[in-house]
Amino acid sequence: MDHRVKKxxxxxxxxxxxxxxxxxxxxxxxxxxxxxxxxxxHWARWGNLRFEHSIxxxxxxxxxxxxxxxxxSHATRPRFILNMGIGILMLTPFVRVLASVFYFALKExxxxxxxxxxxxxxxxxxxxxxx
Amino acid sequence: xxxxxxxxxxxVAGFVGAMSGMGGGIILIPALTFFGMDIKxxxxxxxxxxxxxxxxxxxxxxRDRITNLKVGMFLEMFTILGALxxxxxxxxxxRKFLFILFGIVLLSSWITLFRQRHESWxxxxxxxxxxxxxxxxxxxxxxxxxxIIEYRGSRAYLGGPLMLSAGLVAxxxxxxxxxxxxxxxxxxxxxxxxxxxxxxxxxIGVTALAGTSVYLAAGMIDPGLAAPIILGxxxxxxxxxxxxxxxTNQMVRRFFLLVLLILGIEMILRGIWGT
Numbered sequence: 001m002d003h004r005v006k007k008x009x010x011x012x013x014x015x016x017x018x019x020x021x022x023x024x025x026x027x028x029x030x031x032x033x034x035x036x037x038x039x040x041x042h043w044a045r046w047g048n049l050r051f052e053h054s055i056x057x058x059x060x061x062x063x064x065x066x067x068x069x070x071x072x073s074h075a076t077r078p079r080f081i082l083n084m085g086i087g088i089l090m091l092t093p094f095v096r097v098l099a100s101v102f103y104f105a106l107k108e109x110x111x112x113x114x115x116x117x118x119x120x121x122x123x124x125x126x127x128x129x130x131x
Numbered sequence: 132x133x134x135x136x137x138x139x140x141x142x143v144a145g146f147v148g149a150m151s152g153m154g155g156g157i158i159l160i161p162a163l164t165f166f167g168m169d170i171k172x173x174x175x176x177x178x179x180x181x182x183x184x185x186x187x188x189x190x191x192x193x194r195d196r197i198t199n200l201k202v203g204m205f206l207e208m209f210t211i212l213g214a215l216x217x218x219x220x221x222x223x224x225x226r227k228f229l230f231i232l233f234g235i236v237l238l239s240s241w242i243t244l245f246r247q248r249h250e251s252w253x254x255x256x257x258x259x260x261x262x263x264x265x266x267x268x269x270x271x272x273x274x275x276x277x278x279i280i281e282y283r284g285s286r287a288y289l290g291g292p293l294m295l296s297a298g299l300v301a302x303x304x305x306x307x308x309x310x311x312x313x314x315x316x317x318x319x320x321x322x323x324x325x326x327x328x329x330x331x332x333x334x335i336g337v338t339a340l341a342g343t344s345v346y347l348a349a350g351m352i353d354p355g356l357a358a359p360i361i362l363g364x365x366x367x368x369x370x371x372x373x374x375x376x377x378x379t380n381q382m383v384r385r386f387f388l389l390v391l392l393i394l395g396i397e398m399i400l401r402g403i404w405g406t
Contacts, residue, residue: 016200017193024190024336028183032365035358059348082354086179089361090343092186093336100204112265113204120207120337127215127344 016103020096027092034085042078060090060128094128097121134359136166141180141363146371147390148184148307148364155184155364156306160233161394164401170226174305175346176357178218178339181307183361184368185336192329199269199326202284202316203333206294210312210338213298218345221303230402233304236311237395241388258283262320271326282323290320294334302342307335310391 058066067083097120104113140162141155148155156177163173192198221229258268267284284290293315301308309331316327346352 017196017198020200020333021190021194024186024193028187028190028365031183032362035362039358039362058350060344063347079354082358085361086352086354086357089179089182089186090340090347093182093340096186097207097337100200113201116208117204120204120211123208123211123215124337124340124344127211127341130344131348 016100016108019099019103023096023099024092027088027095031085031089031092034081034088038078038081038085041081045078059131060087062131063087090128094121094124097124137356138359138363140166141360142367145180145184145364145367145369148309148368148371155368156181156304157237157310157394158390159360159364160305161398164230170229171221172351172353172356174221174229174303175343175349175351176353176360177305178302178342178346179352179357180361180364181301181305181339182336182343183365185307185332185339187365188368188371189329189332189336192332195271195329197271197325198329198333199267199284199322200333201265202267202269202320202322202326203330205265205267205287206291206312206330207334207337209291209294210298210301210334211341213295213300214302214338214341215345217299217302217304218342219302220299221305222345222349227402227405229304230398232402234395234397234399234402236300236304236306236308237391237398241391241395258285259288262287267320269326271323273323273325280323282321282326284320284322286319286321290315293319298338298341301335301338302345305342305346307331307339309335310387 063083064087067080067087070077070080070083097117100117101114101121104110104117141159144155144158144162147158156174159177159180160170160173163177164170189198193200262283262285265284265287267287268282269284270279270281272278273280294312297308297311297315300306300311309328312331312334313324313327316322316330317324320327322330343352
């Protein structure tokens with residue numbers, strides 16, 4: 001019983017609002033930092049901020065993989081950082097949904113909302129595999 | 132288009148977007164196309180930036196405990212399906228159609244909001260059993276009046292399916308479609324204005340992600356172009372979010388109305404006369 005009370009107190013400090021708030025905040029901050037670094041790096045190297053490169057139709061996971069493959073090439077490093085920035089931005093709401101599924105399932109044991117967020121997660125996963 | 136211009140437009144768009152709960156896209160797309168960007172590319176790049184605006188400001192609202200997470204997560208199920216369909220339609224549709232639709236969406240939100248401009252929010256008297264089953268009640272501390280406001284979300288059976296159309300518009304036009312979401316929250320589900328704006332912010336992020344993945348797969352997202360836009364929008368949104376928490380409901384609404392009117396008329400005219 002004692003143990004339970006302690007656990008409940010801990011729940012007060014870490015709740016869903018805090019969890020979601022920080023996932024979103026950290027995701028956006030990392031993404032913004034990467035985009036800034038990418039742009040500055042590019043500017044330092046070429047003295048301009050014009051670089052347009054389209055990605056020829058690929059799904060999110062192919063995009064991430066092709067980005068990671070660029071690591072070895074020095075010439076494309078600013079571009080690699082930018083792509084990672086975009087990738088992390090896209091992962092932010094995705095991770096938020098995934099975390100919500102776990103929160104509803106494990107902490108709140110709310111089956112209704114576990115099901116709802118689980119559905120959202122499945123549709124998003126499907127959409128990230130589109131091409 | 133120069134880097135500085137892109138960056139500046141994006142800051143303004145992010146600021147206005149966060150203030151009104153609309154997301155940056157609704158200002159961004161008219162501005163980008165005005166300076167010569169193709170509307171489909173503007174839509175694609177805008178929807179990526181919408182993820183950033185939404186997530187950035189939602190993170191603050193969620194921690195302030197104004198957002199109703201359950202309302203958001205229930206409605207998300209509908210908006211993401213709409214967004215996927217909407218983005219797919221944009222890829223195959225004509226540009227004139229997109230301009231005119233953009234204008235119509237802006238104006239129709241304007242008309243509906245204008246009609247009830249003077250009414251402040253009233254508590255829903257009756258909560259239906261479905262909304263009760265969904266646990267859509269909540270409360271939040273309102274800084275501008277200095278007290279805790281309790282509310283009960285209702286008519287979720289109507290709000291859910293209507294959100295499908297909000298998602299469709301979001302995916303189609305690359306906007307958060309916050310105006311439509313706020314409208315559904317306000318008028319159908321009886322949420323207080325601040326709760327509806329902030330909850331719509333939360334939903335917008337996930338909806339925009341669904342749309343983004345379609346545009347990414349179509350090869351329409353250019354990271355070099357998206358980067359300054361995302362950064363500008365996040366910066367603007369950060370400023371806008373700070374302001375929203377302090378302003379009263381009426382001020383948010385009045386500002387919202389003016390912006391919608393101007394942009395709506397502009398887009399329709401450009402759709403008709405061509406650009």
